[in-house]
Amino acid sequence: MKKLLGVSFLVLMLIFLAACGDDTSTEEDTESNEDTTSEGDVDSEENGDWEPEQSIEIVAPAGAGGGWDTTARMTAQTLTEEGLIDQSIGVVNEPGGGGAVGWASIANKEGSPYDLFVSSSPILLVPLNGQSEYGHEDFTPIANIIAEYAGFAVREDAEWDTLPELFESMKEDPSEITVVGTSSPGSMDHIQFVRFAKEAGVDITQIKYVSAPDAGGVTQLLNGSADVFSTGVGEVVEQVRSGDVRLLAVTSEERLEGDVLSEIPTAKEQGIDETFVNWRGFFGPPEMDQAAIDYYEAKFKELSDSDAFAEIRDNYNWEEMFMGSEEYEEFLDQEKESFQEILDELDLSEE
């Protein structure tokens, strides 16, 4: 009898623990599913003001720990803690296909004002690469929140001191220089570099680009397997601080702030008239009600202006970049067009 008790206790503990481990996702998941089917549309009465009447779900179309996930969680946390939104906000991870799996599921929640998701440049690039049937046009852009900028890093002892020098070497002999990035050709790390190379007049079809997933980029740069690392500034700032790596340029319009960052020149001031921003913001499902858009847009604005969020931006090396719904949509259309041109030239476009 005693044994049996022991065993059943153990089993109970196991089940309890397993349930704990999973609760963030499953509970919220079922909750929101019920909600959207039962009363999803009831509250969009007339135009006027709209207020959420049930819990809100933010999807991070990626696994735990990445940029989208962190943005979603920090936003949800701040919106709740600062009392900006009274309803509870849950964050759900739907990883897969570089975002495609999550987007496909949101696309089915047409008109729901309770299902938001976070996204960035991949929502433009992944469909262009033919890996998602949904792109930003299929969703409702609500607001952009933050930005990160890219940088082009070289080893501390590299022969180039400026970005134009690097591009001159590339023009002379493109086979001598290997560019490494975290993501595959046709995605962000590759395209951001190509965009500047193109502006400088390099034959972009000749660039040797290697993709090193799992943070292999810094490693390859440091051990000499690659010469240039195209990445987010935040990914290498510690190496810059320690002096192992130099950033030839940042892709922002103006210099970034911060102890080491402010010393890094922009590409623009080096005579290459191009910028790249890895924006990150929130979207809703297709056909979202205007009243709901207005509501969220205002809340995200308040969030972006709050001190609490400013502190979070500092912690994660994010820059402030707020855009309201309309401005956001225009910006996205322009970005996509520019990506399309580059991909066409590289013969990577699938659309």
Add this chain to the structure above:
Amino acid sequence: MGAVEGILTGFEVALSLEGIMFVLLGVFVGTFIGMLPGLGPISAIAIMIPITYGMNPTLALVMMAGVYYGAVFGGSTSSILLNAPGISGTVATSFDGYPLAQKGQAGKALAIAAISSFVGGTISVVLLMIFAPVLASVAVSFGPPAYFALMLLGLTAIASLSEGSTIKALIAAIVGFMIATIGIDPQTGTGRFTFGSANLLDGIDFLVIALGLFAIAEVCFLVMNRRKKSVTNGKDIGSLKLSKQDAKEISGPAGRQSFLGFILGILPGAGATIASFISYITEKRIAKKPEEFGKGALKGIAAPEASNNAATSGSFVPLLSLGIPGSGTTAVMLGAFLVLGVQPGPMLMGDQPEIFWGIIASMYIGNIFLLILNLPLIPYISRILTVPRPLLISLVIMFSLIGVYAISFSTFDLYLLLAFGVLGFIMRIFAFPAPPFILAFILGGMMEQSFRQAMTSSGGNISVFFTNNISLVLIILSVISFAFPIIRNLRKKKAH
């Protein structure tokens, strides 16, 4: 601040009352979650991150580190008892751990795993403490050619991982390779074998395959043979006590493989999984009676367990000193650092020595706690085997499903899990060994990518694999490793 002073600061943190409490809490939660089939360090760390909000960063990180190595420590339990590995690092442990448990010596198997884990954990912390500041350069010394050669060395083991037909082992390995190519190819950005499904674009997760081929296939097997009386009769888990001879037998592998595991753990991307496989294989190669491996050899448990725990400490080297997460788990760990406003990297040791050294010092204490926690629990945990078989089988299936769902939150992966379960069952009926399949799957993906990265940078010149020193040495080792059994067989023939 000098290293000695740093170490002292570290112990000051780790031996304070709060320090001890948080280490204890961390390793307890970690080891408990790690014991559950299907749940490993990633789930354990992800669960704990929200708890650390607003905590003192040093204490929080000491705790999170405890969760991580605690989960690896406990991870062998489900491999040994249920053949259901919760993390990739303990797959190799199941090769001998499960057979030994089936022989009615579950207690011994778990005790060896716990002691070897402790040895691996402790030796590697000493190494970490002495060499952490200088090891950062080792972590980045491996370029693509060296990684390719390392994977090649791992692959030479395929033949030795199989019982019986080498041809069948090779077929299983080829299928493993093929499965590894599914998903977006990082070097071209094209989807391969995805059949237009977004669910396959990211490839298939290791856990889906491991739980399918091992746990679900085992369950099918048990159901098919339900009339056969179980070998493990519930009351007998065997004695926990190791004889002097046992202790002597495992001391060699546990000691040696702690060093090897630590070194492989430092390399980003290699980590505990590859370390545990390579350690298992080396021990089998140098064993006097290699035929005992796979049937419950004590060395076959000690080697991978010492190795995967040592590799876990090793993986802190690139994380702490370079800010490079070498695996999915350390990437989540990096997230835990950032949440607390701590940026790991080359500046951490100088700027925040109490965090850097505090984590390292706390690992000594954590490992002792883990041993104390785990050993007395063994008799209770192994009673899971006394659970009536229908209930046990349902539990294994349930936890496998939870483990897979907790990673991807996708029902598609659950179907994949079942598909691999069926595949594993069929393989078992026709005597195709699963270990070469899983080894090829793990090594294959990285091997292909490293090969192509090396080819792209060198402009297609194959000599790049021989001009790089590390890569050359590893390739020579691969050749020796491949030729060794053949030479030994020839000698045996001559002797007869």
